[in-house]
Amino acid sequence: MELLQDRIKDNNNMCFGCSQANPIGLKLKFTLDGEICRTEFEAKEEHQGWNGYMHGGLIAALLDETMAWWLWFNDISIMTAEMTTRYSYGVPINTRLVVESWCEEVKRGRLYLMAGRIILPDGKVAVRANAKFMKTELK
Numbered sequence: 001m002e003l004l005q006d007r008i009k010d011n012n013n014m015c016f017g018c019s020q021a022n023p024i025g026l027k028l029k030f031t032l033d034g035e036i037c038r039t040e041f042e043a044k045e046e047h048q049g050w051n052g053y054m055h056g057g058l059i060a061a062l063l064d065e066t067m068a069w070w071l072w073f074n075d076i077s078i079m080t081a082e083m084t085t086r087y088s089y090g091v092p093i094n095t096r097l098v099v100e101s102w103c104e105e106v107k108r109g110r111l112y113l114m115a116g117r118i119i120l121p122d123g124k125v126a127v128r129a130n131a132k133f134m135k136t137e138l139k
């Protein structure tokens with residue numbers, strides 16, 4: 001049986017977050033470690049908002065993608081329905097970031113309440129996100 005995560009990894013995938021073929025994408029690669037989905041990322045100059053710091057919209061994209069991948073690892077096909085992001089500290093460029101996600105609750109068998117965070121090298125959590133993902137059939 002073909003798993004969703006394998007389908008997403010194929011060559012036609014041009015996802016801005018996880019495609020390895022999209023020339024302007026983030027090219028993220030994920031692992032599932034127990035109940036935590038994880039990726040690492042280092043923002044460069046082209047990812048800036050304010051000089052020296054990563055753009056907030058791209059930070060949200062990092063978290064959205066990491067929460068979505070938790071679900072894909074679990075073979076659940078979803079779309080993001082809603083997301084909130086709490087930016088506690090600026091995310092510096094040229095710095096190794098760890099991004100994590102996990103599932104907090106499933107409502108009515110279809111609405112997945114997910115959480116995510118971005119951790120700086122000193123252990124501070126710079127950004128937290130919560131999102132609702134809706135189970136749906138991807139074509």
Ligand SMILES: CCCCCCCC(=O)SCCNC(=O)CCNC(=O)[C@H](O)C(C)(C)COP(=O)(O)OP(=O)(O)OC[C@H]1O[C@@H](n2cnc3c(N)ncnc32)[C@H](O)[C@@H]1OP(=O)(O)O
Pocket residue numbers: 008013015017064065068078079080081082111132134135136
């Ligand atoms: C290959 C790499 C891909 C990477 C993707 C990364 C993830 C993404 O960013 S996806 C892109 C951004 N998201 C989108 O474009 C999603 C656009 N929205 C949609 O497609 C649809 O609105 C979708 C699928 C979320 C829900 O549609 P649909 O299945 O028709 O649900 P709908 O009938 O509106 O609602 C079903 C139930 O859920 C509830 N519901 C809908 N949205 C929400 C929400 N945000 N919060 C709580 N409940 C909700 C409704 O009230 C309804 O409840 P009830 O059954 O009690 O009446």
